[in-house]
Amino acid sequence: KQEVTQIPAALSVPEGENLVLNCSFTDSAIYNLQWFRQDPGKGLTSLLLIQSSQREQTSGRLNASLDKSSGRSTLYIAASQPGDSATYLCAVGRGGTSYGKLTFGQGTILTVHP
Amino acid sequence: DVKVTQSSRYLVKRTGEKVFLECVQDMDHENMFWYRQDPGLGLRLIYFSYDVKMKEKGDIPEGYSVSREKKERFSLILESASTNQTSMYLCASSGGGTGYQPQHFGDGTRLSIL
Numbered sequence: 001k002q003e004v005t006q007i008p009a010a011l012s013v014p015e016g017e018n019l020v021l022n023c024s025f026t027d028s029a030i031y032n033l034q035w036f037r038q039d040p041g042k043g044l045t046s047l048l049l050i051q052s053s054q055r056e057q058t059s060g061r062l063n064a065s066l067d068k069s070s071g072r073s074t075l076y077i078a079a080s081q082p083g084d085s086a087t088y089l090c091a092v093g094r095g096g097t098s099y100g101k102l103t104f105g106q107g108t109i110l111t112v113h114p
Numbered sequence: 115d116v117k118v119t120q121s122s123r124y125l126v127k128r129t130g131e132k133v134f135l136e137c138v139q140d141m142d143h144e145n146m147f148w149y150r151q152d153p154g155l156g157l158r159l160i161y162f163s164y165d166v167k168m169k170e171k172g173d174i175p176e177g178y179s180v181s182r183e184k185k186e187r188f189s190l191i192l193e194s195a196s197t198n199q200t201s202m203y204l205c206a207s208s209g210g211g212t213g214y215q216p217q218h219f220g221d222g223t224r225l226s227i228l
Contacts, residue, residue, distance in 0.1 A: 034216055043118075043204055043219035089157070091217075100145055100208050101172070102217060104157040 002027045004092055006105035013080055013112055021075040021108045023090035028068045031093035034102065035064050035075050038087045047088075048075070080112045117141070118220035120205050126226045133192040135223050137205030145208045146188035147217065148172075148180065150201040157204065163188055195227045 003026045013019055023033070032051045036044040048057045048064040050073070056065040063076040073090055087109050091102035121136035139146065147162040149172075159172030161180040169180050177199060181189045188207075192199055203223045209215040 036219075041222075041224075043221045044206075044217075046216040046218060049216040091157075100210070100215065100217065101147075101159060101162060102157075106154075106156045 002103045004105035010109040023073040036089045120220040135190040137188045139207040143207040143209045147206040148190045149204045200227045
């Protein structure tokens with residue numbers, strides 16, 4: 001059974017700092033990996049999707065990498081801003097004819113203070 | 115932009131009631147999903163549907179059923195609500211049948227069963 005772990009559980013940084021969020025998974029036979037952001041009391045917003053054949057994806061100040069063989073992904077946020085404060089979730093897409101079903105980590109709560 | 119709309123943000127029901135949670139997406143997506151999110155347990159998949167009238171159980175289907183009569187609408191049904199079904203419920207949709215597309219989420223329904 002796939003298990004997804006995110007470290008750290010919470011992170012507090014000053015504005016302007018570059019930071020890395022970590023995600024690890026136990027079964028390397030994944031289809032893809034998706035990073036989401038969740039604001040308090042809201043749904044999830046998709047940030048980046050990395051297919052299993054890719055090594056990284058970039059969007060603005062965000063860069064996500066994927067190392068399937070070691071079962072790890074990282075989300076790098078450059079020049080953090082208070083508006084980046086949210087919970088960040090990684091989710092692994094299951095293989096086979098799974099129609100994109102995802103297994104989620106518990107999330108990292110990020111606080112960026114001015 | 116993809117829009118996934120959940121009919122209620124907050125809902126309070128009584129034990130034993132039959133409860134309907136509605137979700138509508140406007141992007142002609144084939145796949146739709148229902149999750150629940152609980153502190154310490156993260157997001158867990160209840161049911162998903164990959165086409166009209168087609169459904170499959172997720173990881174925690176007990177006590178729930180679903181209906182997908184039209185492509186854009188996916189309903190979650192609590193047959194006889196119980197207090198342990200108090201939770202945040204999130205609906206998502208994605209295009210394609212093979213999981214290449216990112217999932218897009220609604221804002222969630224916070225359901226309380228008294």
